[in-house]
Amino acid sequence: MLNRAHSTARIAPGIAALAAITLLIGGAFAGLLLEGARDWAGAAAAFDGYMLRVARFTLLQAVLSTLFAVTPAILVARALSRHPSFPGRGLILKLFAVPLALPAIVAAMGVLALLGRAGYLAPVFSAATGSTWPGIYGLSGILVAHVFFNLPLATRLLVEALDTVPADQWRLASQLGMDARASFRLIEWPVLRAALPGVAGLVFMLCITSFTIVLTLGGGPAASTLEVAIYQALRFDFDPARAVTLTLAQIAMTLAVVAVLMRLGANVTGDANLAVARRSFVTVKTPERVFNTVAILLALVFVAGPMAAIVASGLEADLGRLLAEPAFHRAALTSVVLALLSASLAASMAWALAASRRAAAGGRLPLLERLFDTGASFVLVVPPIVIGAGWFILIRHVADVFAIAPVMVVAVNAVMAMPFALRAVRPAHDAAAGRHERLCASLGISGWNRLRLIDWPVLRRPLATALAFAMALSLGDLGVIALFGSDAVKTLPYLLFERMGSYRTADAAGLALLLGALCLALILAADWLGRREER
Numbered sequence: 001m002l003n004r005a006h007s008t009a010r011i012a013p014g015i016a017a018l019a020a021i022t023l024l025i026g027g028a029f030a031g032l033l034l035e036g037a038r039d040w041a042g043a044a045a046a047f048d049g050y051m052l053r054v055a056r057f058t059l060l061q062a063v064l065s066t067l068f069a070v071t072p073a074i075l076v077a078r079a080l081s082r083h084p085s086f087p088g089r090g091l092i093l094k095l096f097a098v099p100l101a102l103p104a105i106v107a108a109m110g111v112l113a114l115l116g117r118a119g120y121l122a123p124v125f126s127a128a129t130g131s132t133w134p135g136i137y138g139l140s141g142i143l144v145a146h147v148f149f150n151l152p153l154a155t156r157l158l159v160e161a162l163d164t165v166p167a168d169q170w171r172l173a174s175q176l177g178m179d180a181r182a183s184f185r186l187i188e189w190p191v192l193r194a195a196l197p198g199v200a201g202l203v204f205m206l207c208i209t210s211f212t213i214v215l216t217l218g219g220g221p222a223a224s225t226l227e228v229a230i231y232q233a234l235r236f237d238f239d240p241a242r243a244v245t246l247t248l249a250q251i252a253m254t255l256a257v258v259a260v261l262m263r264l265g266a267n268v269t270g271d272a273n274l275a276v277a278r279r280s281f282v283t284v285k286t287p288e289r290v291f292n293t294v295a296i297l298l299a300l301v302f303v304a305g306p307m308a309a310i311v312a313s314g315l316e317a318d319l320g321r322l323l324a325e326p327a328f329h330r331a332a333l334t335s336v337v338l339a340l341l342s343a344s345l346a347a348s349m350a351w352a353l354a355a356s357r358r359a360a361a362g363g364r365l366p367l368l369e370r371l372f373d374t375g376a377s378f379v380l381v382v383p384p385i386v387i388g389a390g391w392f393i394l395i396r397h398v399a400d401v402f403a404i405a406p407v408m409v410v411a412v413n414a415v416m417a418m419p420f421a422l423r424a425v426r427p428a429h430d431a432a433a434g435r436h437e438r439l440c441a442s443l444g445i446s447g448w449n450r451l452r453l454i455d456w457p458v459l460r461r462p463l464a465t466a467l468a469f470a471m472a473l474s475l476g477d478l479g480v481i482a483l484f485g486s487d488a489v490k491t492l493p494y495l496l497f498e499r500m501g502s503y504r505t506a507d508a509a510g511l512a513l514l515l516g517a518l519c520l521a522l523i524l525a526a527d528w529l530g531r532r533e534e535r
Helices: 004-038 040-045 049-082 089-095 104-115 122-129 139-162 167-176 180-208 212-217 226-235 240-264 286-316 319-324 326-362 366-381 384-395 405-443 447-475 479-484 492-501 505-534
Strands: none
Touching: 004 040, 004 240, 004 326, 004 366, 004 384, 004 405, 040 240, 049 089, 049 139, 049 180, 049 226, 049 240, 049 286, 089 139, 089 286, 104 139, 104 212, 104 286, 104 492, 104 505, 139 180, 139 212, 139 286, 167 180, 180 240, 212 226, 212 492, 226 240, 226 384, 226 479, 240 366, 240 384, 286 505, 319 326, 319 505, 326 366, 326 405, 326 447, 326 492, 366 405, 384 405, 384 479, 405 447, 405 479, 447 505, 479 492, 492 505
């Protein structure tokens, strides 16, 4: 057992990480509360019809997005589960992981390139309807983009749930000659029914806190959510009192959703890792085989379409000119530097929390152990735009909010990426600690020597995985930089959004392709490093 001094020294970094997270979130709430107290009449007046309309649309788009993503995901997941030898099954499941790696603004560009007013399919729709295709801005665009992101996620999670059915049950079903309907009712539906609340809740949570998709595809006040309204209140109307009211409404709505998710047993941090298992003993007749094949192919076309459009429209842009532009160089350098700092901070916090959690468990400190573990992950229930809005309101009284942009982008992105980094670091750290803890204690190895000889050789690859994943998340973020960005501080997503706003669509498509390729490369590197660690 660790002695008290040793345990305290190992817990201290975790407490420092928790203190930093608390400061970031607490500062945001302090800014909101101070502004509310300063102008309570203005904040109260913001409880008007506009806010109710925005809140209603926020809920509506989240409900419809969840319904349209999860319902077909049940059919596709079941089809993939019943055809373990389907041609390209593993490749399809890997393709379904790609939307998770794409920045939201890149996905929005893909949807516009495919279904927009000047999209690749616009002539087809115009010919079919007999009138000019109006494009896909508004609720329809938001739903398509949300389904593009969440249909693959829900499918992978449901396939994972179906793969937990014991092989003995499938063998027995085959021996009894169960048809598709009986197999679904007696074997598959009980598993799906248990997984659906969590999957649907997770998708609903992702959609209700969606910012970039609604900002780029909403198309106006009629299709605006609370997060976009907060951004507009601060950047366009400069109405802090209204921003406070909208932010409080967003927080109340998010907390209500989280409370429901917790009762359903949903995991708010999500996990799309999937072991692609193969199963035998499933007999599929021809009509069902045709139906399942059509379901898989339709889902494949729906997911691959925007990605192909991103590549095609990006290649049509003048990439050589874009790559030579000083504005691109500055934005790319800013993005990489901020993402590297953010990812390094996220990985450091994850390491500190993992080590402190282990020390707290050894020291029999259950409250601290829970705080270092799941407690830290609850930062994901506070949307980044809410944190940014709180600090924007607080800082404007004492400093230039745009000058502080790099600090806010690094801090918020690091805290938002930390739970995912913790998932990459903690299993390896716990396994290594389980093997070496007693040896280190008996030989008196601690501090720098333990870091150099014991921890670093085991953790360097998980830390690299966490670093690559956190960099990809930070590179694609538009939430905080949308509030704090300026001509002096631009990232690649901000530059892309700026080009879209100035109707330089070809440049935006080229930037989307470059940004998407960069983030995808980082995610693939993180996945490769993680798999090497599992061997």
